[in-house]
Amino acid sequence: MSDAAPTAGVFQGREHLLPVRIYYEDTDFTGLVYHANYLRYFERGRSDYLRLAGVDHTALLERPDPCAFVVTRVGLDFRKAARVDDALIVRTTYDDIRGVRLIIRQRIERGEDLIAEAEVTAACITPDGRPRRPPADLVEKLRPRLAVSSAP
DSSP states (O other), X not given: OOOOOOOOOEEETTEEEEEEEOOGGGBOTTSBBOHHHHHHHHHHHHHHHHHHXXXXXXXXXXXXXXXXXXXXXXXXXXXXXXXXXXXXXXXXXXXXXXXXEEEEEEEEEETTEEEEEEEEEEEEEOTTSOBOOOOHHHHHXXXXXXXXXXXX
C-alpha cells in the first residue's frame, strides 16, 4: 500500500489544475454525470487551490479572529456531458478580492473539450455568519495569483 497522499493538484501560473476521475456513482440513469456533481468538482478545485496556496480551512476557524467562506453566487454553464471513466481537469483562478467577496472563475475540461464553466462569488464570514473582510495574511497568500491587485 502506498503512503502517497491524495493530490491537491498543481499551479500553472495563476491557474490551479485538479484532476478528477468520473466514477459510476457520479452518473445518473442515462450514464451522464449528474448535474449537481459538477458543483462538487468545482468545490474541490476551490478548496485545493486554497490548500496549495497555504490557506487551511481548519486553521481559519482557529484564529483569534476566526473566519470561513460561504458561496453566495454561482453562474454555471454546462457545455458538454461527461461520462463514467472520463478524466477531467478542474481549472480554477481566484481573480479578485472585493471587500468581503472573492471572485473565482472555473472550468472543467476533458482534453480539448469544455465540459462546464462557472463564475463563483464567495464571501468571507465570521463563525456566526456575519460578513467580514478576509484577513490580511490570507490576502497576501492569494495576491500573487490574483488577476487584480487587491488591498486587504
